[in-house]
Amino acid sequence: MLFLLRRISSLSIATTSPLSYSAPLSRLNNMASINNNGSSSRLSVLAQQLRLYKPPPGDAEDDDEVVSQVGFAESATPVGNRPSERFRPKRAAVLICLFEGNNDGSGEDLRVILTKRSSSLSTHSGEVSLPGGKAEENDTDDAYTATREAKEEIGLDPSLVNVVAVLEPFLSKHLLRVIPVIGILSDRSAFNPTPNVDEVDDVFDAPLEMFLKDENRRSEQREWMGDTYLIHFFDYKINGKSYLIWGLTAGILIRAASIVYKRPPAFIEQNPKFKVPEIANKDTTMP
Numbered sequence: 001m002l003f004l005l006r007r008i009s010s011l012s013i014a015t016t017s018p019l020s021y022s023a024p025l026s027r028l029n030n031m032a033s034i035n036n037n038g039s040s041s042r043l044s045v046l047a048q049q050l051r052l053y054k055p056p057p058g059d060a061e062d063d064d065e066v067v068s069q070v071g072f073a074e075s076a077t078p079v080g081n082r083p084s085e086r087f088r089p090k091r092a093a094v095l096i097c098l099f100e101g102n103n104d105g106s107g108e109d110l111r112v113i114l115t116k117r118s119s120s121l122s123t124h125s126g127e128v129s130l131p132g133g134k135a136e137e138n139d140t141d142d143a144y145t146a147t148r149e150a151k152e153e154i155g156l157d158p159s160l161v162n163v164v165a166v167l168e169p170f171l172s173k174h175l176l177r178v179i180p181v182i183g184i185l186s187d188r189s190a191f192n193p194t195p196n197v198d199e200v201d202d203v204f205d206a207p208l209e210m211f212l213k214d215e216n217r218r219s220e221q222r223e224w225m226g227d228t229y230l231i232h233f234f235d236y237k238i239n240g241k242s243y244l245i246w247g248l249t250a251g252i253l254i255r256a257a258s259i260v261y262k263r264p265p266a267f268i269e270q271n272p273k274f275k276v277p278e279i280a281n282k283d284t285t286m287p
Contacts, residue, residue, distance in 0.1 A: 040100055040186075046110075046260070047164045047184050053259060055168035089177040093145035094132030096256050097161060098208060099185040110209065110260065112253065113185070115154060115195070116202040116243065126201070128245045130180070130252065131156065142166055146181040154203050155194030161185055167255060172248055180252045204243065206236050208260060211253040214267040221270075230270040 097113040112130075119126045131150035139145045143166065147158035161183035170178045185191060193203040210216075211234065219230040232254065233246040245253070254265055 043100055043184055043186055046098075047162055050164040050182055050184075050260070053165045053167075089171065089175045091135040091142075091145075091177050091179065092133055092172075093135060093142040093149070093179040093181055094130035094252065095146040095150045095156075095161070096130060096180055096182045096252070097150065097156065097185050098182065098260075099188040099205075101188075101205070101207070110207065111205040112208050112256075113154070113156075113203065113205050114243070114245065114249070115200045116204070118197070118199050118201050120198075127247075127249075128243050129249050132178075132181075134176075142179040143181050143183075146179075147183065153196050153200050155196075156185075156191055160187065160190055165259075167252070167259070170248060170252055178248065178252070180256060182256060202241070204238055204241070206238070206243075206245070208253065208257050210234065210236070211250065211257040212261060212263065212265045214265075217267065219267075228270070230268070232267075232269070 095113075098110055099113070101109045101111040114128055115131055117127050117129055131153050132146050133149040133153075135142070135145045136148075139148065143163040147156075147161055147163070150156040150161070151158055162185075163181060163183045165182040167180040167182065170180065172178050195201070195203050216235040218233050218235075220233070221228055222231055223229075231247055232250045233244060234250055236243045236245055251271075254269065258264055
C-alpha cells in the first residue's frame, strides 16, 4: 500500500478529536448480547458513537483548499498563490470494515478486514491494503467509492456494511488524497470473501487494537524536504500466514484505532509537518 505521511499533533487524542464517548470502550465489552439480526449491542453503541465523530479542526475541506494528514492547507502553500498551478490531488477512498470477533473480553474482539494485493499488479504488488481505490465520476461520495471498491475487490455486499464515519484525508506517497471510511459489518457470517484474482491474492482480518500496541512493530526514519518522520511496520500472523502491514495502511489504522479506543498509540508516531512542492505532477512522489 502507499506510504503514510500524516500530521501528528502534540496534543492528546482527546484534544485533537472532538469525538466524545458516552461510555468507554471497555464497558462496551459487557454489552455484547446478540440480537436477532446477528449484530451485538456493543456494535450498535459503537456505531452511534462513531457517527458523532468530526475531523479535527482545520481538516475540513472545501473547494478552495486541500487539507490532508501531511498537515497543510493549499492556501498556505506557494501553489495556492498561483491558481494555474494549484495542487489538486486525485481522490480515493478505503474501507475500514470492522466486525466482532471473540467476545472474550480481551479487547481484541474488534477486527478489521484487510487484503493482500495481487502479486501481478504493476504497483504495490503483494502489499497489504484496505479495500478501496480511486473515485469514479459517478460515485456519489467517499462512502460509495469505498464500498463499491470493496465489492469489486473482495465481494463484500455494500448492503451488509453500516457506514458510520468518514475520517480526515491522508496524503499518499504519490500525492493521492485517500479518505478512510469506517463501516461496521454486523453479521460476519453473511460475508463470504470472493477475491478478484486480478487485484487481490488474499483476504484476512486483524485485531484493530494491535495498531495501538508497541508489539511486533518497528519503524524506519525517512526524510523529505528537510523534515524527518517515521514509517511504521507491523508484523502479523494468522492461519499460518505472515503479513507485513505498513505505510499508509498502518497509519490509517493507527488513527482509526485511536478514535475507536479513545487513546493514543503506545509508541511515538513522529509524523511530518512539511509543505507540498510548488509544482506537483503525476511523477511527484514522497520517499
